[in-house]
Amino acid sequence: MADLVTRYREIFGGEGTVRVVRGPGRVNLIGEHTDYNGGFVMPMALEAAVRLALVPHRGPTVALWSEQFAERAEFTLGAPEPANAPHWLRYPMKVAEVLAEAGVRLAGFKAVVQGDVPVGSGLSSSAAYEVASSLAFLLAAKPDTPAGPAQEVAAPHGLTTGKLALLCQSAEHRVGVRCGIMDQFISLHGRKGHAIVLDCRDLSFQAAPLPSDRATVVVIDSAVRRKLTSGAYNERRSQCEEGAGQMRKFDPGIKELRDVSLDLFKAHEASLSQVVRRRCRHVITEDARVLESAEALKAGDVERFGRLMNASHDSLRDDYEVSGPELDLLVTIARGVPGVLGSRLTGAGFGGCTVTLARPDAVEALRAAVRARYTKETGLEPRLWVSEAADGAAVEV
């Protein structure tokens, strides 16, 4: 963090206290493609995060230096989008837009943006960036705000962190992905040592302690990068909406797939097209798996949790069709290691990462197995992290 403050001085020089805000990435343990169907998810926040080191000023200019792209870009609050704005500038611009519409009086700042959430890896670098940007704007608007968790930063603006998550989500929609609420929500509500079980319909949630003495969370990056905006994600979402619409004929109370019971689905699945039927089956069974996983966690049954993770992956691969050969290979390798409890793709899919639950003493064997097989079979360099659940977004300094 001290480094980031130094970086700010190197890039922008000048006077004024440098403040630092942080928005973490996340890994989703189970509950994939359920959030935009009003269902359940179980993510945890990561230590990996996007940080902004900023100095607020009174003018309307937001000047940013991106460490990742080694590029400076700026925009003026309330003014039309500058021509040739780099893609990475669009996130804070859209966050500014939604905050202004929500009544926050914005002020400009200069900031260095730095992140260690790998982009396009399914660990929600974009949500981390939106959330960190939102805290930067709230801080710039009230520069006396002390360091503290997001709740305390949002409250003086009359905002809850739930509302802030929704605003960051709509910023992402404006960038072009019709994402659900999971990523922005967990980035704001993460808790050290805990996963959260979130009801994406009413945003009620419970923190579930992770038994780190008996199960380690390992994230493995396949090194396959896909752009979420590629349309496949939005297409899945439309197929789910179509399925929910069809099911409504049989029960007018159905708003989203969350409301469709497995029994109702089974009674009427023949009326759906092949593809929509498979998409619905994934979402409906995945919701049930999240609820069962939450119970397994409460009971300390990590084996059951692992089996549910495996079932989740198989459903994402076969019914939702968002896996790929590399993710499948990582999962196969992991499942072959004694002491691995379960393994699945995490995030939207189409490349990115897997998440594996392993007994702590199996992690080295897992690392060795991935190293021995993955590169040989794919030519790609995987990366593996043992991940602790971290706290949610905050003003750090």
Ligand code: GLA
């Ligand atoms: C992306 C989206 C989330 C969620 C996941 C899939 O991460 O941003 O809202 O839909 O994909 O579970």
